Amino acid sequence: DGGITQSPKYLFRKEGQNVTLSCEQNLNHDAMYWYRQDPGQGLRLIYYSQIVNDFQKGDIAEGYSVSREKKESFPLTVTSAQKNPTAFYLCASSMRTGGPMNTEAFFGQGTRLTVV
Amino acid sequence: AQTVTQSQPEMSVQEAETVTLSCTYDTSESDYYLFWYKQPPSRQMILVIRQEAYKQQNATENRFSVNFQKAAKSFSLKISDSQLGDAAMYFCAYRRENNQGGKLIFGQGTELSVKP
Numbered sequence: 001d002g003g004i005t006q007s008p009k010y011l012f013r014k015e016g017q018n019v020t021l022s023c024e025q026n027l028n029h030d031a032m033y034w035y036r037q038d039p040g041q042g043l044r045l046i047y048y049s050q051i052v053n054d055f056q057k058g059d060i061a062e063g064y065s066v067s068r069e070k071k072e073s074f075p076l077t078v079t080s081a082q083k084n085p086t087a088f089y090l091c092a093s094s095m096r097t098g099g100p101m102n103t104e105a106f107f108g109q110g111t112r113l114t115v116v
Numbered sequence: 117a118q119t120v121t122q123s124q125p126e127m128s129v130q131e132a133e134t135v136t137l138s139c140t141y142d143t144s145e146s147d148y149y150l151f152w153y154k155q156p157p158s159r160q161m162i163l164v165i166r167q168e169a170y171k172q173q174n175a176t177e178n179r180f181s182v183n184f185q186k187a188a189k190s191f192s193l194k195i196s197d198s199q200l201g202d203a204a205m206y207f208c209a210y211r212r213e214n215n216q217g218g219k220l221i222f223g224q225g226t227e228l229s230v231k232p
Binding site: 042 | 122125149151158159160161163166207209211213219220221222223224225
């Protein structure tokens with residue numbers, strides 16, 4: 001079955017450590033996104049990528065880094081520079097173009113990151 | 117920059133009644149798409165309905181319909197015959213459409229509770 005998979009579901013990080021959240025999709029989508037979800041703040045865009053080897057900063061990119069070496073994969077690294085990383089992280093993918101029926105974004109099940 | 121605003125952090129509706137969730141957005145683009153996503157307690161994002169900006173006719177999906185007012189930049193969601201399973205967080209989202217694709221921007225969300 002086609003879909004988008006995030007791992008792990010729960011992640012614990014010690015202060016000062018970098019951690020990487022995985023996002024893989026087999027939907028043949030060009031575009032991939034990373035969002036952070038905090039209570040009362042909705043989904044805030046961290047990074048997005050429209051094609052392989054290219055990505056753009058979203059609204060809250062500071063303290064995060066990404067790579068897009070393969071179409072299927074868009075990992076997010078939460079660095080020690082991110083001062084308040086405890087949050088729920090959602091990855092999504094969509095077609096880049098192609099008309100209204102291709103605009104839907106598909107989401108992974110999320111990763112809950114907790115700093116301990 | 118495009119923004120999406122949901123001014124109702126929480127809403128409540130009686131089972132079988134109708135409820136309307138509000139959303140406004142700001143953009144200078146003429147071609148774009150608008151969406152309502154549902155996030156139940158499982159936190160899996162589910163597309164409820166989409167609207168193409170070039171269409172004057174309001175989208176409908178079974179018990180869900182929208183009131184799209186392009187000049188006012190308003191995009192409300194009406195849920196008719198509310199069911200207990202409709203209880204969730206609802207997010208309004210915007211996506212620009214062009215040949216280079218576009219980032220998907222979300223509002224802050226409205227938490228809907230359904231009373232039996």
